[in-house]
Amino acid sequence: MRTAIEINRLCKTYRGSKTPAVDQLTLTVPEGAVFGLLGPNGAGKTTTIHILCGLRSFDSGEISIAGYSPKRRWKDIRRRIGFVPQDIALYPSLTAYENLQVFGGLMGLRGKLLKNRINELLHLFGLEHGKHRLIEHYSGGMKRRINLIAGLLHRPEILFLDEPTAGVDVQTKNLMLDNLKTINREGHTIIYTSHYMEEAETLCTQIALIDGGKTICTGTPSGLIAQTKGCDKLEDVYLQLTGKKLRDE
Amino acid sequence: MNGLRWLIYKDGLLLLRDKAGLCMMFLMPMLLALIMTYLQDSTFNAIHETRIPLLLLNADKDSLGMAIERQIGASGIFSVATGIDGQPAERDALIKAVGRGDFMMGIIIPENATNHIRKNVKRYVAGAFSGKNISLKSDSVQVEIFIDPVTKNSFRSTLISTLREYAVRTESDFLFREITAEVNKHSPLPAPDIRLARNKVILKEQYAMPDKAKTIPNSTQHNIPAWGMFAVFFIAVSLSGNLIRERGDGSFTRLRTMPCPYYLYMSAKVIIYSLVCLLQLAAIFLMGLFLFPLLGLPALTIGNGWLSLLGVGLCSALAAIGYGTIIGQIASSHQQAAVFASVSVVIMAAIGGIWIPVFVMPLPMQWLSACSPLNWGLEGFYDILIRGGNWRALLPECAASSAFFILCAIAAVVYDKKKRIDI
Numbered sequence A: 001m002r003t004a005i006e007i008n009r010l011c012k013t014y015r016g017s018k019t020p021a022v023d024q025l026t027l028t029v030p031e032g033a034v035f036g037l038l039g040p041n042g043a044g045k046t047t048t049i050h051i052l053c054g055l056r057s058f059d060s061g062e063i064s065i066a067g068y069s070p071k072r073r074w075k076d077i078r079r080r081i082g083f084v085p086q087d088i089a090l091y092p093s094l095t096a097y098e099n100l101q102v103f104g105g106l107m108g109l110r111g112k113l114l115k116n117r118i119n120e121l122l123h124l125f126g127l128e129h130g131k132h133r134l135i136e137h138y139s140g141g142m143k144r145r146i147n148l149i150a151g152l153l154h155r156p157e158i159l160f161l162d163e164p165t166a167g168v169d170v171q172t173k174n175l176m177l178d179n180l181k182t183i184n185r186e187g188h189t190i191i192y193t194s195h196y197m198e199e200a201e202t203l204c205t206q207i208a209l210i211d212g213g214k215t216i217c218t219g220t221p222s223g224l225i226a227q228t229k230g231c232d233k234l235e236d237v238y239l240q241l242t243g244k245k246l247r248d249e
Numbered sequence B: 001m002n003g004l005r006w007l008i009y010k011d012g013l014l015l016l017r018d019k020a021g022l023c024m025m026f027l028m029p030m031l032l033a034l035i036m037t038y039l040q041d042s043t044f045n046a047i048h049e050t051r052i053p054l055l056l057l058n059a060d061k062d063s064l065g066m067a068i069e070r071q072i073g074a075s076g077i078f079s080v081a082t083g084i085d086g087q088p089a090e091r092d093a094l095i096k097a098v099g100r101g102d103f104m105m106g107i108i109i110p111e112n113a114t115n116h117i118r119k120n121v122k123r124y125v126a127g128a129f130s131g132k133n134i135s136l137k138s139d140s141v142q143v144e145i146f147i148d149p150v151t152k153n154s155f156r157s158t159l160i161s162t163l164r165e166y167a168v169r170t171e172s173d174f175l176f177r178e179i180t181a182e183v184n185k186h187s188p189l190p191a192p193d194i195r196l197a198r199n200k201v202i203l204k205e206q207y208a209m210p211d212k213a214k215t216i217p218n219s220t221q222h223n224i225p226a227w228g229m230f231a232v233f234f235i236a237v238s239l240s241g242n243l244i245r246e247r248g249d250g251s252f253t254r255l256r257t258m259p260c261p262y263y264l265y266m267s268a269k270v271i272i273y274s275l276v277c278l279l280q281l282a283a284i285f286l287m288g289l290f291l292f293p294l295l296g297l298p299a300l301t302i303g304n305g306w307l308s309l310l311g312v313g314l315c316s317a318l319a320a321i322g323y324g325t326i327i328g329q330i331a332s333s334h335q336q337a338a339v340f341a342s343v344s345v346v347i348m349a350a351i352g353g354i355w356i357p358v359f360v361m362p363l364p365m366q367w368l369s370a371c372s373p374l375n376w377g378l379e380g381f382y383d384i385l386i387r388g389g390n391w392r393a394l395l396p397e398c399a400a401s402s403a404f405f406i407l408c409a410i411a412a413v414v415y416d417k418k419k420r421i422d423i
Helices: A045-052 A074-080 A096-106 A111-124 A140-152 A170-185 A197-203 A221-227 A234-242 B002-017 B019-048 B063-074 B091-100 B113-130 B153-186 B219-248 B251-256 B262-294 B306-330 B334-352 B363-369 B373-385 B391-421
Strands: A003-012 A022-030 A034-038 A060-065 A081-084 A158-162 A189-193 A206-211 A214-219 B052-058 B078-081 B105-109 B144-147
Touching (some): A003 A189, A022 A045, A022 A206, A022 A214, A034 A170, A034 A197, A045 A060, A045 A189, A081 A140, A096 A111, A111 A140, A140 A158, A140 A170, A170 A189, A170 A197, A206 A221, A206 A234, A214 A221, A214 A234, A221 A234, B002 B019, B002 B219, B019 B262, B052 B063, B052 B091, B052 B153, B063 B078, B063 B105, B063 B113, B063 B153, B091 B144, B113 B153, B144 B153, B219 B251, B219 B262, B219 B306, B219 B334, B219 B373, B251 B262, B262 B306, B262 B391, B306 B334, B306 B373, B334 B363, B373 B391
Parallel strands (some): A034 A189, A034 A206, A081 A158, A158 A189, B052 B078, B052 B105
Antiparallel strands (some): A003 A022, A206 A214, B105 B144
16 A cells, blocks of 8 residues: 655654654554544644644654655645644635635636635535635634635645544534545545544544654554453543643643 | 735735725825825915014104014014004003913014114214214113014024114114215215115025926925825734734644745735835825815925836835834734834834934934935935936935845745744
């Protein structure tokens, strides 16, 4: 199987910090997987995703995204990835449609293709009726859905989702996860972080549990549950491997 | 180019939806230009058109008193009254009326003032012809001047100069008349009256401008470019706020994961905000051309300098965009950027000669003024609108503004990389 992402001994220490945020992290994400990057607060999940999306520099190690090394080919990588950040990353004073036009347009979509893609995704996520309302007038769940659509417009080979369902109601979460599964079935690789273990268990085909910037374990959800003694769900595995101590970032 | 198009579309929409920002960028400077021109024009008229109310108590009723009364009235500066409510004024009433502010100035020419001068001159000339030296000190004539405390020094100086001039004239007239009389006494041939020729020294006042320039400086020619520059630099508040909002709402983070390099992102802002600056200038200049004359203010005269104006406007816009960008990069919150940008622009405007012309500033402030980007643009506009200069005259100011933009842009890129990527 081809790999979508290859991370080898990746290190990143923020300026002014003594402990590394990412410490010799090594991971392989197969193409077509829904890869869950799980861990407690401050484990290094968001830093890893930010490095993979080109938002942060890294100190050492090697990464390859969609077969390209970011040292030389960021432009090519950016055309192949989609990023859905943890916070809502939209223009509040623009309508949903205008936001999607801008982000889709920047990803190279034009004319009818752009229009059709926007309408198709708005329909898929149940937002076709409110598309001409300003984002600032949207509810939290609606903003989350538009936030997700903005990362999907150009049908990226690799989609990075940083806690995409944080703070949404059960109905919205179900709709989002169902659509993500559909998107994955179409061949898109998804890298996903979340604190909802149940959600990760149903969505992910592969999981990496990280803590302190290091990989603790990797495998399929069912495989990890089976490997860890006395655990019958992913949350038990998570607590057993990362401990119950509170984490302050 | 497709990416740039979408970024321009996005920035245009963001700007159009920011109604408060638009008001601040367009209405505020237009109002300021209108109010300041109106105020300065009124001050100008107060000296040249509105006459200074003056109460004259002329107890002399002879040559000196009549000459002063006639000449002050003819000067066009003073509106001379010789009584209060139709009644002849007394000394005490005059002092009270001036003290109340009914008149800005009051003059009392004492009784027999002309006679005193005449006698003094006679004695002096007679003494001179007889070889004696006679002092005039003991017989001086005292003309009293009362001034309302709120009267400007310049008005007081004008009055005193006028009085002094006519006192000297009267005295010299008498002097020549007496000399003629004395000469006739001693000469076998009678000499005609010697009259002092007036106004043989002509003071020709004109502005130092190239031959082609025919524009007379007035409050409009000064205020329109000055407040235009202020408007242009006030976009720093909107631009810095826009940059911080984009960082704050995460949309800038999303843009950086897209094929949207920083230079493209900034290029869209430069294009949109340059357009805004040019529209601001166009609105203010059009106001000076068409609205001011309707309000009784002097109309703006541009002549053939449209292209040069566009050049100066564009360079100033770039300097303002550079300034807004660097504030937007460094400030950590929208409030911080708004306060810093607005206060710093006001300070740069004050230093740059927007409110007070640079030439009246103390020397160290004049040097400091040369460091204000607002001053560069303002001087560029003055070169075209007042000095009638050509494009060569604009080169230093345009070069300074462009260099300032380039420096700010480089600093913004370096800061963004160091603070947000390489952290």
